Each structure stands twice: as C-alpha cells, then as structure tokens.
C-alpha cells in the first residue's frame with residue numbers, strides 16, 4: 001500500500017519555521033497537489049516525505065510503517081525534481097536505465113523496462129539521442145521515464161514542469177494526468193501554479209506560511225474557499241474583494257460598501273455575528289450588460305473566448321468582470337452592472353475566514 005500519513009509535521013531551519021505542524025492523509029493512488037506561494041514550505045514538506053530533510057517534530061508513515069528514520073533510498077519512492085539533472089554524455093536510453101544499472105539488473109530486463117517507460121511517455125524515437133538533442137518537453141519526459149522504470153508506488157514531484165514554455169506546460173498537464181491514470185500510483189506533486197493544481201489534482205492542499213489553509217477537490221476549493229487567501233489564490237483574474245458592512249433593510253440582509261448596496265440571500269448571513277466583512281465575487285459572476293449599478297469601463301483585456309472589463313464605480317472603487325467578447329465594450333463606456341448575489345463569498349475582515 002502506498003498511502004502516506006503526515007502527523008503534526010514541523011520543520012525548523014534555525015529560527016525559520018518552514019513547516020508549522022502539518023497533518024495530512026494521502027490516499028493510495030491519489031493525485032495530490034500541494035500548492036501555495038513561494039516560500040510557504042512546499043518543497044520542505046515534500047523533502048521530509050522523501051527523506052531529504054529530517055522533521056524537527058512529527059511523524060511520517062508510508063503504508064503501515066513509520067519512516068522518520070528510514071533512508072530515502074529505502075522508502076520506495078520515485079522523485080522528479082525541477083532540475084532534471086540528465087547526464088549529458090549518456091544516451092537517453094542510458095539516462096533512463098541508470099538507476100537499474102546501479103542495481104545491477106540483468107540487461108534483458110533493463111531493455112524491457114526502459115522500452116516500456118519510453119513507450120508510455122512517447123519517447124521511443126529518442127532513445128539513442130543525447131539529452132542536448134532533445135527539446136525541453138522531451139527532456140522532461142526522459143526525467144519522468146527515469147523515475148517510472150523503478151516502478152515506485154509513490155511519485156514525488158517538485159515543480160517538474162517549471163522549465164517548460166507556457167504551451168508545453170499546458171500539454172504536459174494532460175500527459176501527466178494520463179500517466180497517473182495508467183500507472184495507478186500515488187502522485188504527490190508540488191507547484192506554485194494554481195492552474196496546474198486545478199487541472200490535474202484529485203485533491204489540492206493549499207499551503208500558506210508553513211500551514212495548510214484548505215484541503216479539497218479542485219471545484220470545492222474554487223467554489224467554496226474557506227479563507228480569503230484561498231479565494232484570492234485560485235482563479236484568473238483574482239477574485240474581486242470589497243470591504244464593507246452587513247446591515248438589513250426590511251429584515252433582508254444587505255451588504256454596503258460606499259455607495260454600493262447588494263441584497264444577499266437570507267440564509268447566507270444567518271450565523272454572522274460581526275458585521276464588518278469582505279465580500280468576494282469572481283469576475284464571471286459580475287455582469288456589465290444589465291443591472292442597476294452605474295460604472296465606467298477603464299481597461300479591456302481580450303482573452304479571445306472572453307474579455308476582462310475593469311471598471312470603476314462610486315469613489316474610485318474598481319471591479320473586474322469576465323464577459324462575452326461580443327459585448328464590444330470600450331474604455332470610457334458607461335455601463336450598468338450587477339453582482340450575482342448567490343455567488344458572493346463573505347470573509348471576516350480581521351482574520352479572513354469564510355463566514356457564509
């Protein structure tokens with residue numbers, strides 16, 4: 001079994017606490033992605049699982065054994081790093097076979113394993129090239145193949161796509177997902193790219209400042225972010241946030257921010273005690289083609305399949321709406337906008353936790 005359990009894991013580097021007590025159950029065969037901003041402790045967490053770093057406190061279990069004191073090579077893990085570290089003087093074949101040769105595996109089996117891995121990653125035609133004759137994406141796949149040949153139950157990957165250009169990164173996402181389906185191994189994957197996490201993960205762990213902010217499926221996290229940090233981290237463009245107060249009019253809840261007033265669904269505000277809130281709304285839930293509120297378009301960013309309209313209202317407040325490109329809005333245009341009340345997220349102004 002290749003399930004992993006982290007219990008109250010802590011890592012200190014001198015006075016820096018890189019990981020501040022993480023507990024997490026990773027299921028056998030799961031594609032789990034740890035995502036968060038630079039410096040939040042992702043690599044440190046992964047390195048404690050692999051054994052490259054020793055935890056200051058806490059426990060790591062792989063399957064049913066505690067591995068805190070087990071050497072990295074004896075943990076049954078395969079690692080893929082950002083830095084591919086292919087040997088330039090060896091063919092692709094020998095790069096992939098390297099680990100097997102070290103184990104003195106019989107040549108017949110080496111041949112079979114390397115070919116199977118190369119086939120899985122569509123690099124059979126490259127086997128007798130040198131790494132410097134491969135493109136970035138091909139090298140990335142060679143590095144993956146080098147890990148696959150060892151048949152690990154668990155793959156640990158630290159930003160393995162970061163050296164690729166934007167288009168290739170997107171293509172490799174689909175390939176990695178396909179590979180995961182085929183191998184049925186446990187993947188623990190680290191990235192700072194929210195789109196990568198959204199598209200590939202079975203489950204996402206969002207880290208911030210050495211702690212876990214939220215764990216959930218991609219759509220759970222997108223639709224119901226439990227903190228303002230998570231809400232702002234996922235989605236392009238960043239969610240709109242407005243500071244304001246909750247009040248009521250004829251018994252119905254209302255959010256007020258400057259001149260803006262929005263009626264909210266009653267059930268969403270029932271349990272909210274403090275009335276100082278941050279209202280969050282994604283750009284796709286802001287309409288600029290109908291509504292009762294007045295704004296003025298400032299900047300239009302065409303994305304092709306949609307356009308982002310940044311507009312001002314009230315006293316220099318700004319919102320962004322994602323709209324159909326057919327709307328043909330130009331900077332300076334007056335527009336009437338509305339926010340979809342059922343898609344408003346409410347957060348506590350002091351600590352950012354979700355209120356509705």
Ligand SMILES: Nc1ncnc2c1ncn2[C@@H]1O[C@H](COP(=O)(O)OP(=O)(O)OP(=O)(O)O)[C@@H](O)[C@H]1O
Pocket residue numbers: 013016017018036037038039040041042043044045192
């Ligand atoms: N060997 C080390 N010695 C001292 N501090 C370290 C060491 N390794 C990491 N840190 C610190 O621990 C924190 C977490 O680092 P880590 O590398 O885990 O971040 P990360 O989330 O992987 O970031 P990135 O996205 O930039 O790779 C950072 O503040 C970093 O400076």
Ligand SMILES: [Mg+2]
Pocket residue numbers: 042043044
């Ligand atoms: Mg890192």
